[in-house]
Amino acid sequence: MTPAKQIGWGGVALGFLAFFIAVPPITVRTPIPIALVGLLAMTAGLLAYRGGEKRLGSGGIVAGVLGISGGYAATQSGESNLEEVVVWGALLASTLRYATPLTLGALGGLFSERSGVINIALEGMMLMGAFFGAWGADVTGSWFLGIVIAIASGAIFAALHALFAITFRADQIVSGTALNLLAVGITGYLYVQIYGDEGTPDDLPQVPNVELPIQSVPFFGDVFGSLNLLVWVALAMVLVTWVVVFRTAWGLRLRSAGENPLAAETAGLSVVRTRYLAVMCSGGLAALGGAFLSIGFVHTFSQNMTAGRGFIALAALIFGRWRPGAALAATLLFGFGSALAQRLPVFSPSGAVLFQALPYVLTLIAVTGLIGRSIPPLALGRPLSKS
Amino acid sequence: MADSPALELRGITKRFGPLVANRSVDFELRRGEIHALLGENGAGKSTLMNVLYGLHQPDEGEIRLDGEAVEIRSSSRAIGLGIGMVHQHFMLVPVMTVAENLVLGAEPKKGPLLDYKTAAERTRELSKRFGLAVDPDARVQDLGVGAQQRVEILRALFRGARVLVLDEPTAVLTAQEAQDLFEVLRALKAEGTAIIFISHKLNEVLDVADRITVLRRGEKVDTVPREGATERSLATLMVGRDVLLRVEKDDTTPGESLLSLEGVSARDDRGLPAVRDVSLDVRAGEIVGLAGIDANGQSELIETIMGLRRPDEGTIIVAGRDVTHAGPRDTLAAGVSHIAEDRHRRGLVLEFDLAENLALREYKTPAFSKRGFISPKKMVARARTLLKEFDVRGGEPETRAGSLSGGNQQKVVIARELNADPRVIIAAQPTRGLDVGAIEFVHRRLVEERDAGRGVLLVSLEMEEIRSLSDRVLVIYEGQIVAEMPPESSEEDFGVLMTGGGRRTEGAA
């Protein structure tokens, strides 16, 4: 890493630090140290900017500003309120939960986009998974079968996207948007038809939590002691995805289809088949994320419950340069934003509402700010020429 | 040599809509021979080979391997039949390593995982066996062109090719690298591999081929053995007439400098240096030709001049005005016109009609607009005049530009650019894809502009065009101007300079 890059990342870290010292457990109450750290962050950002790292530098400056404002706001709040909100253990556990659908969605998007097909329909696939997961669990009485049905529904729905994007060579963003609309319509229609006014039953089978025997361990016990199974699955999937995409033969073929499909074709591969599979994988993974929402987290289904998470997952993927590890980092960041926003009603109800916008603001900053122009797979979005 | 030929193509016909790329072509290849496929650009050579490789399906005709009829519906089938292809535009994945590119489609596995070690080993084995030096762990995008080609060839051999097709392989090689390649081909030939060598370079074909088949406009003209063939006889077969494209040109005395570059450097889209310390002058009343092999920085140089690319160093002055950091608008306003090398990409808006296209530079001028409102009627009227003056056929001002033929489209571009009354004209591949009549028109027009006191920078891959039009010729190689030559210099002299003057380029170890 060049010195400019190091300084830039240092600036971002300092920005976080400015906020961090104002909240428990450090809970600095005077604004001066916060301002100092924040200014240090901004200086580092400026230096990085001058040193050629324009985006990272701006990111550092932005982080500094956010850190100072967040830290300042913390100093102005009641200490007891702060202690209620910033319980790091619970906060991080919450982060992992909020991040899980995003992670699964991002991983799904990774498969599709690495093969060269833009997947704007992650949102729709997630929604399908949310509904069919709930419905499946209800109808079969088993959360496991619910998950299976959810994944299947996502894969089938994704096959539709594949059909239009690959075989019919549609504009992939328009067709993806169409699928999102379709998903809202289909899931809403079936929901009203089947569950009508009462909504999903209260005794909907739930994906169980994994109770680790570390509950009494300070901090780690709070964070990892009682997480849902699908949270662990999501984390495991990050590793699995990395291995599959970067260390197996199929992964090599997948990536070649996305970088230079002609090279893949002339090596004897069927790019069409590879892409179909990749897109269906993405549907299955996104649907799993949606199933987590309905039968692992909120324990019910409501219309349009994904609320834009599919897009945040896509943003995390882009932020993470189409790599599983970095995408995970991004989803954790966004998850943190949501976790924080959820605990804020303690301060002021209307303010809390405003903070619901935080994950979207973070996403917006992320896709324009910090990381330089992410280079996508070379052939992303280009339909195959026919012969 | 076996009894039946290794490969036979009989009566292959391939159409693309109304265009007949191959018409009833017969082709025969024996084991252990190097058979050249010769023809001009657009003669149908690549199409024929793509049919062989399963990338296209023939409309008529059949393919026979070792006497047996086969159907090749996909590249994997072709590979399975032992046909390997080294394409003109490399079919490699830039971000992947040499070893990864090689094993793609036939990956060695260790359980579920890819066996990278074995892949690298196999790469080294093959590399040694065929004398093609490559580094298995290097990323393809970091390699020089010669090295990339070696990887392409190894890729085909890795899959056990017994019929090897090379499409214009020397287009991007230095003279020395080309000789190295021919050595490799001769070695392969000795092992019994049958080789098809596609080219439009007569001297090379005579150097390495055993037999030569000539295609012209999609049809096979003749197959001749190397003995007895000369460059002249082959050229006549290729073109069908005695071609000597000569343009009538008076002598002129060049005047003041209209376009002046001093020490200009710029990088390409990947951040690598593409234009290195280029200085040149185009004076009034002269045509300066810029000769070079494709992808040696010409495109980036033009983009830098036109303001589409930011120069890292140097100055660019047009008729006394400094346009070094100017964008396209200001550069055009300073008096530069640009006949783009890709008329579909930079030259025309195909969805616009001709009137709108012709107005692309002037739509904001008072002639066509008032207070922000444009007058289509005025555009149409002006278009009518221009279309007549430049003899554009195939459309009215209201015709969509996309429906015109290539030659007429180019005329529209030229009409617009010349009508803007420039001081300097940058003509990049101005006759690419045009028929003879259109080519003559363009050449005549450029000479007229020069005679009228304008400066012309002619960038072209066609040596004949450069030599017949230019008053002096600059040679560009790897982003640098390496020489200035009189246009009467021989093709060999130019060739040597255009390929680096015989020195080795950087390749992988």
Next chain:
Amino acid sequence: MSDVDDELPPDATVAARLATYVRAGGVVTPLITLLVAFLFGGLVVLITGHDPIATYKAIFNGTGLNWFFPWISSEDRTIAALNLQQTLIVTTPLILTGLAVAFAFRCGLFNIGGQGQYIVGGVFAVWVGSSFEGLPSLLHILLAVVAGMLGGAFWAGIAGVLKAVAGTNEVISTIMLNWIAIWTGNYLFNLGGPLQNSNPAQKDVPVSNDVLESAKLPVFWGDPQLQGLHIGLFIAVAALLVFWVLLNRTTLGYEVRAVGFNPDAAQASGISVARNYVVVMAVCGAFAGLAGTLDVLGWQFRIATNDIQTSQLGFFGIAVALLGRNTAVGTFFSALLFGGLITGTSVRNLDPTVFEPALATNLTYMIQGLVVLLVSTDVLVIWLWRLRRKRRSSAVLEAA
């Protein structure tokens, strides 16, 4: 697969593709697209145990479009009149949100942010409309309209600037801005929020102040007390004209179209692609913001947090624009169609014994989705094109 696609390079812009399809298919294809979408919708209705014919009929009656039939009874006519007013009330903002998407598409941009721009426009309108007591009506309305349009323009402009300066994909940025607008709007009118109404009797209601009489748009058909049709419709139709003139008769429109068809050629000719992105997004935002404004000043007269959460008019704009092939005339008819659909399936107008309105709303989503899906490839166009070519070539053969 197709001959039409032969004409298009693989990286053709959306604008170029749609233009080719318009040339190839004309008016017939949107109609057929609609037919297919409705057919599928009917299939879904049938499979889930309802009567598709009766359903569509009930929806149609709810639209009020039967008012145009001269043969219906006067009793039915009164009901139809009321329904038609409702339909046209919904058509008004749909025209504008449709234009907000269409104009962007013409420039090669995908504006999914219509919903957020609509909300921001509405917020500005309700704020101006409920303040400044004592202004003459015309001035007050004008002020509120300008405020709403500027608000929408600003909101969309953010995405435009981000695209111009940082190359940010406008799909993601506009979607994010949508959600930010929704939550910010919610915050503004929520309990304790800065724009919550100042009426002490309504302290616990998360709603804005009411729009003053002087800022309300006059009603020209129907009873103002019963939400009659306001003059916003004319403003929307005027916007259609502005759209057409802007696109086809101004230098801005020329640049927009050039950039939309071929940004490389446009740039090489000196057109500033970045500047156009910003201006186009701002104009689109103004259209969408105007939609929100007209709704607020025309019949809503106040904004509640619930309205913000449930509004979907911005999203409908996408289907409206695409079905209408991004043209002015197409957008009008498209907006009328979807306006009818929304009205016909509303709780007020749809008889629940025939078909549950909640189901019908989701049916509308599905139809929307199908329309957009079919437009994305225009499979139908291609099929029609081939038919035409076959007929033409056989005609040539016969003549030969």
